[in-house]
Amino acid sequence: MGSVNERGGMLFLDFRFKGSRCREYTKLQDTKVNRSRTSKLLQKIEAEIILDTFDYGKYFPNSKLREKFDSLDERKRKSKAYFNAPDSPRFEEFARIWLTEMKIEWSKGHYEDVEGVLNKYLLPTFGNKKISAINKGQILQFRTILAKVPGRKSSFLSPSRINHIMTPLRMLLNEAAARYDFTSPWKNIKALKVGRTEVDPFNFGEVDKIINSVPEHYKAYYTTRFFTGLRTGEIDGLMWDSVNLDDKTLTVNQSLNRGEISTLKTEGSYRVISLTDRVVHALKEHQRKSYLKDEFVFTNEKRNPINYQVHSRTVWYPALEKAKLRARNPYQTRHTFATLLLASGESPEWIANQMGHTTTTMLFRVYSRYVPNLTRQDGSAFATFLNNGGQL
Incomplete structure (x- = not known):
């Protein structure tokens, strides 16, 4: 709860916004009328803060805190655009569209491989998520989980197999980001290091x-x-x-x-x-x-x-x-x-x-x-x- 206070005979507002304490001085002298006016202003500000419509720069254009909150607002706007690209579909919906489009370019074997990866690994994990809402942390967590999945011939999936699964995910996210104008979360994610080709010839x-x-x-x-x-x-x-x-x-x-x-x-x-x-x-x-x-x-x-x-x-x-x-x-x-x-x-x-x-x-x-x-x-x-x- 904010308050109206006085310093040097001039009134100032004391309130909290986005976790920060804010003190904004007015040019009003400490009189009964001016305190009433300032109290109503504070009530309006706090109401807008609750409704998440408060624009700091609108009320205090010359404040030193304005730049800080403008920066936070810009980050919030970008984050919102990132997670909620207006037209971006669910992952499964886009994956099906993309798979159909790529079919003409790929061999039958490659198409079936990618389709198999989608159905077995990607859709169960990301299928119902909005594709623009998938973030880097979720991608890395998914890869960590893959490393614990039992393989056919070894204890767990090999690094090569994990890379093979991750490739369609990377292609899907990058293509969706280009089409629906959001930032792809696939940034600085490197492929796992793969061992040398297993050579075990016959004499x-x-x-x-x-x-x-x-x-x-x-x-x-x-x-x-x-x-x-x-x-x-x-x-x-x-x-x-x-x-x-x-x-x-x-x-x-x-x-x-x-x-x-x-x-x-x-x-x-x-x-x-x-x-x-x-x-x-x-x-x-x-x-x-x-x-x-x-x-x-x-x-x-x-x-x-x-x-x-x-x-x-x-x-x-x-x-x-x-x-x-x-x-x-x-x-x-x-x-x-x-x-x-x-x-x-x-x-x-x-x-x-x-x-x-x-x-x-x-x-x-x-x-x-x-x-x-x-x-x-x-x-x-x-x-x-x-x-x-x-x-x-």
Whole structure:
């Protein structure tokens, strides 16, 4: 409760506003009439303070406190605009709109990945919130919670997986901020540090064991996969018109992901791979047995395109078990190809080209411990290496 007081014969108002004590002097002498007028002014001020409509500068334009309260008002205004952008929708509503808009740009596999992240992680947490009201603290708290979520193969979600979940959230918030004119809360939030790529290749003898352990229908598939370094989508999407057995080359120009043919991720992924005699022989034998009208080089036993998840479960892992080898994911076939090339002494530049890397940087970063003294650069060393049964 404020009061009207006197100092040096002049009246002043004493009241509290936004947690601060305010003393504002008038030019009125301390008389009965002036005290009545000042008391009514104080009542009006306190009423406006209660209604949150009090404008300090309107009543005391020359006050030293005006700048302080104007600054607080501006911060409040910005905060209000931040949390209550007039037209901003709920997170779920905007996410659905954004997902529909991006569908035309993304591959089927990427679209399904993002949709899965939305449905499993983002919508249960942020779905009912107004998108402009989500703040940095909530984002960081969400990431902390993700770090405690059980993973499929480890105790908790990996940093890489958490970053994968956080990426659509960042894209959504930044896009919504641009459209609805509010400040994105995604400021100085760095991705979690991810460990080095797990390289756990097979040696030459283990490769032979695996090829001998898969069903006859898939021996050419794994011979090609191990000795070309093709990615899963690349070999599953390989068609006969991209294979030239006379020139001993294979052109990589598309990928098969979740039953849909798509372009490759980077320009460097488009490449021509040199084939060893072992791969050429396996492909010729496979071609002789395959149906001429099949477009895909490799299919399942029902002549349908290979489904990665089903194939891994029913062919790859049973073959490792039969060969009495430790379970490793199918991508290790690509790592195996790279390490065998390095062990054979091929040039890093030539290996990078075969792998679909534009530079040797990733090659040395991922496979540095497998790099010996390198001398050859044309593929002949690898062919000799294979012909000698994996011996230099």
